[in-house]
Amino acid sequence: MALTHWGFIYTAAGSAADGDVSVVDTGECRTVLVGVEKPEQALAVARRLVGEGVQLIELCGGFGPVWAGRVIEATDGAVPVGTVGYGPEAVDQVHAIFS
DSSP states (O other), X not given: OOOOEEEEEEEOTTOOTTOEEEEEEOSSXXXXXXXXXXXXXXXXXXXXXXXXXXXXXXXXXXXXXXXXXHHHHHTTTOSOEEEXXXXXXXXXXXXXXXX
């Protein structure tokens, strides 16, 4: 099975409570990007994305393993959930952005 529909949830100050949505559709793969202001808003967004048929969800910008687990629980494990990670060489820089 090919990946044809996936979601990317990220944190962005000023995002709408139900998420700011952008879609990239190549005709062969649909990517739904959703910005949320607070990580807890990702739970409802993830449920909505699963309902829309995404095959997997990636989390970025303020999410980590704990939030990935919460998203998995919120979606009853319906799709794989991953987080964007940075290596040790980027820890100080990423910390400065989110502090």
